[in-house]
Amino acid sequence: MADELPYIDEHVVRVDAPRDRVWAALQRYTAALLRSGERNPLLVLLGPQPRAGFAVAESIEQRRISLVGRHRFSRYRLVFELTDAPGGGTLVHARSYAAFPGIHGRAYRALVIGTRLHVVATNYMLRAIRAGTPALPPG
Template sequence: MHIASLPYLDEHATVIAAGTDDVWRGLGETLDRSFSRPRAAGYARLVGTADRTASGPRPLAEGSTFPGFRVVAAVPGRELVLEGRHRFSSYALIFRLEEVGPDRSRLRAESRAAFPGLAGGLYRRLVVGTGGHVRGMRHLLSAIRRRSE
């Protein structure tokens, strides 16, 4: 899958009262914890994700997985690129970190996804059209901010 070819969905950002090293640690821990919970892992099995278990190096590095995602690029303190696929979608989540002041960082999360076919279109309506994706991203960024600060 070429991430650049996936259609852009949206981007969310938050400013965190912590340096990029602390945010990087919080990002990895939060992703691992959030997506490895029984409910998230069950959902990953239900929709048939390619990656269904946590594996690979920790802290997250290229080749690491957790339910629904595989790390395809990791530049500590700067960028984490995740990709995944299941029956209804191919998708990517790109986290970018930048220092915005002393002990202040901006974390941006860009989402990209393709939803092929009729089933993909229905899935998009269910997840994106209802606002569920936006709520999930806001919740995830808040959890990363809390863990990092």
Template sequence: MDATDIPALPFVDEHATVVEADTDTVWRELGTLMDGARGFRVATAAPGHELALVGRHPFSSYALIFHLDEADQGRTRLRAETRATFPGPAGAVYRRLVISTGGHAMIVRRMLRKVRDNAAQGRGELRDKPPPPRSEQTT
């Protein structure tokens, strides 16, 4: 599956949060969070705008698309859109277990909160900069 397959996947849900940081900082935090995420591969990446991840297993083909929209006063609206198909009877059971129970929504909201909290604290910016030089005090 690649980026061209994403629009054909049925919409599942979308969750959003507003982050007290600019899109560049949010993008870095999102990258840190998703670095090494198993089950996903990057389908598209438009820094500061959109990150689309796709995956597939016997019960589902899915995409998780993060949209970053500039908001007022240096804030960013971060949205996580899920699209997926659940083929066959086993897929239907899997959908009930993952989506209908609210487990998927809880995990996505937790991911958004983590990006929001870390970006708002400036962790993404700090991670990209070397530590300030230590000044020696003489008395």
């Protein structure tokens, strides 16, 4: 489905932990994101489907979680992918895809992408996933 939507960007964070721990943190973050979105008053204005703003479209154990959604001004997909980092640890990739149809979609794109608000939000997500990953004990 990502092929159906134009590519927006990719952001990556390195987590100094094995993939299984990062995967667990990613799952916890995703579950919290889906729950918290239902209480976000901004989402009422946007009219998202699903109501939380995202739904899990694909989950491949310790590899990838794809989230999809749509609202009045956009259709979107956010793909979190885990890969091994050179020298140890795990890289968490966040790839975004979205379409912004019509004049209102173009205005929304300018607001979210043009102001780099999307970059700030995506990097916030990645840092939250990293912060939620338990570190390995020393030694």
